[in-house]
Amino acid sequence: MINDALHANSIFIEEKNQFFLYVKRKSSVLPPSRFIPHVFTWHESSFFGTFLQEASYNGITGVYLNPEEALELFAQNTENSFQELEWCDQSEQYRLIAPAVAHILNQRSFQPSYSSYQEGKLAFKLTQEGLAYIEKNPLLPAHQERMESWIDAMMKDWQHNEKWEHLETYWMDYHAYPSTSEQEEIFQTFLDEEDWLRDIGWNKDTTPFKMGLRLLEPSKEEQDWQLETLLMDKKTEKLYNWQTDALPTAFEKYEKEIHRGFKKWQLLTPSLFSNGQIREALTEEDAWRFLIDGSERLLAIGSFIHLPPWWHAVKNSKLKVKARVNSSKSGGHSPSFVGLQSLVNFEWRFSTRNTEISEEEFLSLVEQNRRLVQIKGEWVALDPHFIEEIKRMMKTAEESGIRIEDLLKSNAASFPDTELPTNGEEGESYAVEDITYELTGSAQKLMEQLYQGKGLPSFEAPDTFKGELRPYQEQGAAWLLFLRKHGFGAVLADDMGLGKTIQLIAYFLSSKSKPDNSSPVLIICPTSVLGNWQKELEKFAPSLEVMLHYGPSRKKGSLFRQSILGADVVLTSYALSHLDEDELASIKWHTICLDEAQNIKNADTKQSQAVRNLSGEHHIALTGTPMENRLTELWAIFDFVNPGYLGSLGSFQKQFVLPIEKDQDKKKIQQLQTLIQPFLLRRTKQDEQVALNLPEKLEQKEYCPLTIEQASIYEQLVKETLDKVETLGGIQRRGLVLKMLGQLKQVCDHPALYLKEETPHEILSRSSKMEKLVELVDQIRQNGESCLIFTQYISMGNMIMEALETALGEKGRFLNGSVVKKDRDQLILDFQESKFHILILSLKAGGTGLNLTAANHVIHYDRWWNPAVENQATDRAYRIGQNRFVHVHKFIATGTLEEKIDAMIESKQALNDQIITSEGWITELTNAELEDLLTLR
Known part of the structure; x- marks a missing residue:
């Protein structure tokens, strides 16, 4: 021997069900690459060690072997004429028993252990043949337990191993047999080991x-x-x-x-x-x-x-219970039904398959404890557990009554294989297969109003409403008032641009005109649309006192209650609904309205939970997208408008989310649609009734507050410029003012634009305009529509393109002055053919001469003070060939010169459209007028 001896050591690691092998030379542990060629010279299954990976156990380097690989290694002759190999004592014991273990496995001289099974464990032992075999070698009987443990390890490994198929077949037969599976509770009665082995299929049953x-x-x-x-x-x-x-x-x-x-x-x-x-x-x-x-x-x-032969049909046919409903229990002149929990009058009827049973007959059979009876020649099974559920349900109905909610869910349950959600604990429901309701009188009328919109009272806007409602908007306001009258929450999900806000304002004015309504309306919306709500309320409902609960100076604690005294409407943001939950939850609001209600779609978030915990006489959700990705989003919104109606989140996931999202179960989809239909109103621009009442073009201003960073830069820039303006005159003054106007526009667009950041960071959170743009484009794309986005700045266009692709995963294209004619023509053609749906344009490059009727949304990200220029840009989409309603969105930074100049143009207080053809007129303002125009408010 030319080398020092190798000392091989092995350990069986039970939790891994593997052997660990490491080798020393003298006192040093060798890396596997040094010992594998010598130890695994004849080991075919690992391709002579080639497939083995270096591993570590308790800081020692070696290799892992599965039980089969270890059996092959220890059962073979490992002598090597080039290298002396010595084994540790434990390894020598493995080498002693390995040939016997291989023989026992090949001869199937082992079997499942009945005693281990009785202890709830899976293990194997030697058969009488196996015991006889090892007794031939006087050294083996002492190692019987170790041999059986090795067989256990082999069998566990074979669950995931396709080798040794004849033995794996035994394993699969054993493992799949019912008496060794989850049905264990009814299989605790085996007579003895022989009976057990035969029943699990290990031993053959020879009886004829x-x-x-x-x-x-x-x-x-x-x-x-x-x-x-x-x-x-x-x-x-x-x-x-x-x-x-x-x-x-x-x-x-x-x-x-x-x-x-x-x-x-x-x-x-x-x-x-x-x-x-x-x-x-x-x-x-x-x-x-x-x-x-x-x-x-x-x-x-x-x-x-x-x-x-009749048992199968009888077994699968449960007693059906019908309640004949005719009116509510309220009486008087108040609304017949108020709220999902309002009670109804009813009487019971029973049936099974083709047999009718009167209530008296049913109670008589129950009294006699009958189980199987023939009625009119037909066998009827009266399951005692089922009967107890019916008795409990009848008792509950007599004590607590049947409610409107039960009628609505029963209507949804008219589809086969249905399981209704409950508003109790998760999984709590009656075990009655089919409870149906026969509706008459006022109950029938209410259902027709809810499901078909028949007979809703007409709506007449109060004098305090300063605007004009289109017919479909009047219907929306009437629907909201109808649901309020009956105590039901509402989801107004009209398409974007159809005036959800104006319908709600008309509803506010009409519902608050009654003297018994003293508490304010609470509107919760994204920060980016707080300004929009202020402007819309000021325009259409100037009589309403509006309070903004927002910003660092907002009132907290007891001061909050004082601050809302006299307010008709309180506006706040979703972020504050959680931060100021205690203040908002201390009021029982006249109405709680969620704008962009998809903001509470994640039911487990603190924000969503805080909003859903608020208390109001009426809950309304406004959203163009009640469900964006997952059904749980719809559940969260409905849990706000009608708490408990769709059951707990867990039961809703089990009953609807899994079968619909995983299996596209059409019956479940139809059932869910029926459940939500009475409380969700959605009209689209394609609806014939709506289309007839739409203008060809709607211009809408989107008010966006400055972020703290934007406001700080804006105020500093105004201060520095005004200080300089006072010292200048003539052309220098005009030049400085024009420069400042451009810089302020950039600040209003995005701080990174003004700061000329090469790689802008946190693009969304630093600009409310950008946040609003992403929200708006997301809604447009959810509706399958296309849009044009105009900006005056190349850098801003690139930033918009990056932000939309990051946030929405959809790539837009940017048409600016650097695009050559060939590429420009192809880009326009691709957009018109709907190969992409977001086109960003610089105002100068795309403002004139283009036909882009594929878009029906036009977004002006920043403003051009010449209305004619903006109109020309808008006309890229609103022109001959456009057969759809065009929605124009003008972004305005609130409190800035953008809002003030817009107001001046609208009111024509300063100059008329013919004179205002550029920004030059602003340079002619006096210093005081300029300061008033530019100061941030």
């Missing part, structure tokens, strides 16, 4: 017949049910009555097995036996128990059962 039972119904009601013991010939499938028929000669020597079969049946179904003998006559109660339980137990252990 199978045992079974046949249940016969009585010919007359007062007679008993008959039970016959049958033997079925496995070859011919001929049946023999054990009590009365002459059995084949081949069966005679198996008398012992028949009685063992009876003994096992008795352990599983003791009610079928009397004094150790199987009964031939059963009472109705015993027959019922056998049908619903005993027969299932015997079938599960391999017995065959013959039941009356």
Whole structure:
């Protein structure tokens, strides 16, 4: 030997079900690359060690071997003429027993351990043949436990191993057998180890017949049910009555097995036996128990059962309960039904398949404890557990009443295989298969109003509303008032641009005109649209006192209640709904309205939970996208408008989310649509009724507040410039003012634009305009529509393109002056052919001469003080060839010169459209006028 000896060491690591092998030379641990060629010289399954990976255990470097690889290694001769190899004591023991373990596995001289099974464990032991084999070597019996553990490890490994298929087949037979699986609770009655091994399929059953039972119904009601013991010939499938028929000669020597079969049946179904003998006559109660339980137990252990042919239909046909509903219990002149929990008058009716049962007949059968009865020639099963549920439901109905919510859910339950959500604890529901309601009178009228919109009161806007509603908007306001009258929350989900805000303002004015409504309306919306709400309320409802609860100076604690005294409307943001939850939750609001309600779509967030915990007389959600990605988003919105109506989140996921999102279950989709239909109103621009009432073009201003960073830069820039302006005159003054105007526009667009950042960071959070743009474009794309986005700045266009792609995963294109004509023409053609849907344009490059009718949304990200220039840009989409409604969005930074100049142009207080053709007129303002125009408010 030319090298020092190698010392091989091995450990079996039980939690990994693997062996760990490491090798030392003298006192140093060798890396696997140094010892594998010598130790695994003859190891074929690892391709002589090539497939083994270096590993570490407790800081020692070596290799892992699965039980089969270890068996091959320890069972073979590892002598190497080039390298001396010594094994540790434990490894020597493995080498001693490995050949015997391989022999036992190949000969199948092992079996599952019954004693381990009784302790709830899976283990194997040697058979008598296996024990006899190891006793031939006096050194092996002492290692029996270690050998059996190795076999256990092999069997566990073979669950995921396709090798040694003949042994894996044994494993699969054993592992798949019912008595070793989750049905364990009814298989605790094996007579002995022999019985167990045969039942799990490990040992072959040599009996020539199978045992079974046949249940016969009585010919007359007062007679008993008959039970016959049958033997079925496995070859011919001929049946023999054990009590009365002459059995084949081949069966005679198996008398012992028949009685063992009876003994096992008795352990599983003791009610079928009397004094150790199987009964031939059963009472109705015993027959019922056998049908619903005993027969299932015997079938599960391999017995065959013959039941009356009608049983399957009866078993799967549960008693149906119908409540005839005619009116509410409120009486008087108040609304017939108020709220999902309002009670109704009803009377009970019962039926099963083709048989009607009166309430008196039903109660009589219940009183007699009947289980199986014939009514008009048809068998009816009265499951005692089911009957108890019906009795409990009837008692609950008599004590608590049937509610409007039950009627709505029953309407959704008219689809087969349905399971209704409950507003109790998760999983709490009646076990009644089919509870239906027959509606008459005012109950029928309410359902027609909810589902079909029939007979809704007409809406007339109050004098305090300063605007004009289109017919579909009047219907929306009337619908909101109708739901408020009856205590139901609402989701107004009209398409973008159809005036959800104006409908809600009309509703506010109409509902608050009544003297009993003293608390304010609470509107929660994204920060980016707070300014929009202020402007819209000021325009359409100037009589309403509006309070903005926002910013660092907002009132907290007891001062909050004082601050809202006299307010008609309180405006706040979603972020503050969580931060100021205590203040907002201390008020019972006249109405709580969520604008862009998809902001509470993630039900587990603190923001969503805080909003859903608020209390109001009426809850309304406004959203163009009630569901963006997941059904749970719809649940969160409905849990706000009508708490508990769709059940708990867990039950909703089980009943709707999984079958719809995973399996696209059409019945579940239809059921969910029916559940939400009464409380969700959605009209689109394509609806014929809406289209007839739409203008060809709608211009809308989107007010966006400055962020703290923007406001700081804006104020500093104004201060510095005004200080300089006072010292300058003539052309220098005009030049400085024009420069400042351009810089202020950039600040209003995005701080990174003004700061000329090459790689802008946190693009969304630093600009409310950018946040609003992403929200708006997301809604446009959700509706399958296209848009043009105009900006005066190349850098801003690039930033917009990057932000939209990052946030929405959709790439837009940018048309600016640097695009050559060939590429420009192709880009326009691609947009017109809907190959992409977001086109960003610089105002000078794209403002004139283009036909872009593929877009029906035009967004002016920044303003041009010449209205004619903006109109020309808008006309890229609003022109001949455009057959859709065009929605123009003008972004305005609130409190800045953008808002003030816009107001001046609108009111024509300063100059008329013909004179205002550039920004030059601003340079002619006096210093005081300039300061008033530019100062941030």
